Amino acid sequence: MSQAPDHDPDHWPRRLVAAMPVLPILIISGFVLVDLVSGSGTTWVPLLATGPALAATTGGPRGVLCVGLVAAVLGVSLGIRGGAQGSELAVALAALLVVTLACGAGSALRMRRERVLAAVRSVAEAAQHALLQPVPATIGPFQVAVRYSAAAAEARIGGDLYALVSTPYGVRLIVGDVRGKGLPAVGTAALVLGVFREAAHDEPDLLEVVARIERSLARNLGSDDFVTAVVAGYPREGQLEMVNCGHAAPLLVRDSVVVPVDPDRPAPPLGLRSLSGDAPALHVLPFTDGDQLLLYTDGVTEARNHDREFYPLAEGLARHTCDEPVDTVTALHAELQAHVGGRLHDDAALLLLRMPATAETPVRSEAPEPGRVGSCPS
Known part of the structure; x- marks a missing residue:
């Protein structure tokens, strides 16, 4: 009209x-x-x-x-x-x-x-939503929270990747870091996530999921390109399977103690297996009531302050761990940005899994009080 x-x-x-x-x-x-x-x-x-x-x-x-x-x-x-x-x-x-x-x-x-x-x-932003699909607050038996920051803040997208899907073989997830930045890194991240989402539903064996990603990267990446990643799955109650391909060790929180989960046998990053010949190994981790697992990229641990000191992620996790994963990662992200003075110089991703206690009824905490960012009620 x-x-x-x-x-x-x-x-x-x-x-x-x-x-x-x-x-x-x-x-x-x-x-x-x-x-x-x-x-x-x-x-x-x-x-x-x-x-x-x-x-x-x-x-x-x-x-x-x-x-x-x-x-x-x-x-x-x-x-x-x-x-x-x-x-x-x-x-x-x-x-x-x-x-x-x-x-x-x-x-x-x-x-x-x-x-x-x-x-x-x-x-x-639309590409990021398609590439890094929103992660639900709960999936399978887990509570989940994710925080992601791209170094190219204006573009709102980077080379770090994560995905978490529910499959016939249990919940499966991947957290990874593509070598390099910019559009080539985004393209590689899209390739890895696409293969992972398909393979996670098709392959009963977690090692076969990793093998399909490796074969796809071998066909599509250059000789100097690679992706570090942790691929994990929860096939049965009380057991978390992990395959670490050259990535930073996840941090396990159990009984208020934070410990790194190092692989039994180190494996090369995805895309480089043909150069080393080493095959990844499956690491089985007991994962029961109240346990939490933080997966992250090197943009978190390699973030430096004005004195060139790295961000102490394990100490920060010990300070901020609570029963609400979203509060924990929010507090970690805020502390990370304060550590670097407000601007990250590399992509950074945090993904936290928590297994609620059997008798626990998850209840979202109230808004944190001033001065207690991300803390949970005791």
């Missing part, structure tokens, strides 16, 4: 006022006030171009032109009041006009690039 024409006589004046940025107008007014006090004629007129230039940094072309128009009117008034010669005033106003037009064009280009960047960000 078409809209009726706007016959409001005050429509354009209102739009004109709304388009004019406040700060540039204040700056112009300041120059005019100084000129009125000093009575220096056209001396301050060229400085009125500061208004359009500043308006171009935040506003659109319409706002720049409005500020330039105000500056021109005020410049003419100052020149006439000061008795300036016509040629002198014309040169000053011509300079002001050129600056205004140039700033208006620059503002239009800036706004166009901002729209393109917003579109790219929305596509990246």
